[in-house]
Amino acid sequence: xxxxxxxxxxxxxxxxxxxxxxxxxxxxxxxxxxxxxxxxxxxxxxxxxxxxxxxxxxxxxxxxxxxxxxxxxxxxxxxxxxxxxxxxxxxxxxxxxxxxxxxxxxxxxxxxxxxxxxxxxxxxxxxxxxxxxxxxxxxxxxxxxxxxxxxxxxxxxxxxxxxxxxxxxxxxxxxxxxxxxxxxxxxxxxx
Numbered sequence: 001x002x003x004x005x006x007x008x009x010x011x012x013x014x015x016x017x018x019x020x021x022x023x024x025x026x027x028x029x030x031x032x033x034x035x036x037x038x039x040x041x042x043x044x045x046x047x048x049x050x051x052x053x054x055x056x057x058x059x060x061x062x063x064x065x066x067x068x069x070x071x072x073x074x075x076x077x078x079x080x081x082x083x084x085x086x087x088x089x090x091x092x093x094x095x096x097x098x099x100x101x102x103x104x105x106x107x108x109x110x111x112x113x114x115x116x117x118x119x120x121x122x123x124x125x126x127x128x129x130x131x132x133x134x135x136x137x138x139x140x141x142x143x144x145x146x147x148x149x150x151x152x153x154x155x156x157x158x159x160x161x162x163x164x165x166x167x168x169x170x171x172x173x174x175x176x177x178x179x180x181x182x183x184x185x186x187x188x189x190x191x
Contacts, residue, residue: 008152010086011144014170020109021102021174022137023117025052025181026130028189030121036188037126044188051184055177056133062173063139065159069169070143073155080153081165089168097179103186114138144170 007015029037029052040047111117114137119130144166147155157169164172 007141007144008147008149010083010149010152010167011147011170014167014174015141015144016112018170018174019111019114019117019137020106021178021181022114022133023109023111024103024106025055025177026117026119026122026133028185029126029130030119030123032189034123034125039188046184048185048188051180053129054180056129056136058176059133059136059140059173061159062169063136063143066140066143066157066169069157069159070147070155072158078154078156080150082153086165086167089165090171093164093168093172093175097175099175099178100182102178114141 029048032048036048038047038049040050114134117134117137119127119134122130147166152166155166157164157166159169161172
């Protein structure tokens with residue numbers, strides 16, 4: 001039995017990582033004063049707010065393309081992929097973004113459902129964006145929860161970013177968000 005009790009094992013591995021990074025991001029932006037959150041300057045052309053909005057937008061695109069990809073997949077008989085195919089897809093995504101390791105205490109975040117994303121400490125100015133993000137992730141999670149283990153290994157995800165295995169698609173979303181965070185937020189939080 002897996003932790004989520006609703007996602008197949010292969011999807012759960014990547015989904016929980018996605019949720020952890022989302023919760024980590026929410027926790028961090030909750031602690032950032034609005035002036036710092038919105039700040040951009042000649043040496044900092046993109047604000048933290050811009051980066052988080054891009055992260056949310058990317059996940060909205062994921063939520064949009066997922067049902068289309070799953071329907072598209074029923075029209076064609078793709079052979080099931082193997083765990084080795086998932087590894088290759090994940091490695092290709094990692095090489096595309098070349099992210100550093102996840103932050104300290106990342107694995108201390110315990111979450112197994114998008115519904116459990118904690119947004120209580122987020123101030124009013126950020127609350128709508130964070131609530132929309134949580135609803136987007138709930139929609140993705142509900143769609144993924146309807147897949148059997150066989151479907152999880154057979155269906156493909158197709159979008160403007162390419163064709164991926166479903167675990168790869170989840171990982172692509174996480175890695176893209178991680179890339180944005182590390183480029184446009186993390187360096188400024190330490191300073």
